[in-house]
Amino acid sequence: MSSSAAGRSAEWFFDFVSPFAYLQLEQFHKLPATLTVEPRPMVLGAILAHVGQRGPAEIAAKRVFTYRHALYRAQKLGIAYTMPPAHPFNPIKTLRLAIAMGGSLEVIQRIFRYIWRDGRDVSSPEGFASLCEAMGYPQGVEAVETAAVKDELRRNTDRALALDVFGAPTFVLDGELFWGEDATDMFVDCVASRDWLDSAEVKRVSQLPIGIQRNTSDAAANKPTPAAAAPAPSA
Incomplete structure (x- = not known):
């Protein structure tokens, strides 16, 4: 059954530490004009810790590939792109700044562009203060330390966990x-219609049984364990 985007909304979970979140935001012009997007700044590090996953930058070869891939995607898409001086960086204050400034997509995009288009440092106190100045919100240095702002970021991250979000950026729709x-x-295709999601093959691959599952006790030896002998996967 087809469904119209009119009157529909989706949540967009992101972290400023992700170059791919920046690249996706720069493509929001592809989204249906009738779709409402509710941005949700979240702490990607907390998400990865919850699901027991190392970040790409924590694996040397993957770190290099990830940076190359982000640059390639930017060049392929024609999106201006300059990496910040060092990565990964602590994004907590930038996430709080977006919340303190109202959390609009316009504010979020300006912060993303400061980091990923202009290649500016936001990790040092001086760098963050410069971001606040560039945003026309110098009081942001103090605003990000308020309990209300911290609580909002925590709620967003908790909501992401409740929805089983496992990475950034992530859209959640229905x-x-x-x-x-x-x-x-x-995502754009699925906003326009659920036909693909509701197709028999998508339903089949979404419910495939686990063939083998690594037993954590065998992880050091890197021995795959038959599913029948492995612990049941968590929900």
């Missing part, structure tokens, strides 16, 4: 997750 910049077109 309970369905669309993770990654390269899922943008998939």
Whole structure:
């Protein structure tokens, strides 16, 4: 059954530390004009810790590939892109700043562009203060330390966990997750219609049984364990 985007809304979970979140936001012009997007700044590090996953930058070869891939995608898409001086950086204050300034997509995009288009440092106290000045909100240095702002970021992160979000950026639409910049077109198609999501093959692959599962006690030896002998996967 097809469904119109009119009157529909989706949540967009992101972290400023992700270059792919920046690249996806720069493609929001692809989204239906009738779709409402509710941005949700969240702490990606907390998400990864919850699901027991290392960040790409914590794996040397993956770190290099990730940076190359982000640059390639930016160049392929024609999006201005300059990495900040060092990565990963602590994004907590930038996430709080977006909340303190009202959390609009316009504010969020300006922060993203300061970091990922202009390649500016936001990790040092001086760098963050410069961001606040550039945003026309010098009081942001103090605003990000208020309890209300901290609580809002915590609520967003808790909501992401409750929705099973496992990475950034992620759209959540009608309970369905669309993770990654390269899922943008998939998300757009699914906003327009549920026909693909409701197709027999998508339903089949979404419910495949686990063939093998690594037993944590065998992790050091890197021995795959038959599913029948492995612990049941968590919900």
